[in-house]
Amino acid sequence: MSSVIDLAKVQEVLEALRPYLQADGGDMELVDVTDEGVVQLRLQGACGTCPSSTYTLKMGIEEQLKQQVPGITEVVAVP
Numbered sequence: 001m002s003s004v005i006d007l008a009k010v011q012e013v014l015e016a017l018r019p020y021l022q023a024d025g026g027d028m029e030l031v032d033v034t035d036e037g038v039v040q041l042r043l044q045g046a047c048g049t050c051p052s053s054t055y056t057l058k059m060g061i062e063e064q065l066k067q068q069v070p071g072i073t074e075v076v077a078v079p
């Protein structure tokens with residue numbers, strides 16, 4: 001895959017989603033976006049220990065990024 005990921009757009013989408021995480025006492029940090037389109041996030045605060053964090057990551061953040069940023073293939077949590 002030779003597409004270039006728009007990092008500014010990734011940040012824009014994450015910033016739009018951040019208030020939802022913060023409302024529940026959590027947050028996220030963008031660690032990296034790989035050449036394969038994998039977004040690596042570090043979940044913080046309540047999101048780091050929440051049983052629903054996988055759902056939030058995959059069904060919320062990943063879905064929004066895939067819809068709005070061409071080339072994104074997956075979102076994963078990293079320690």
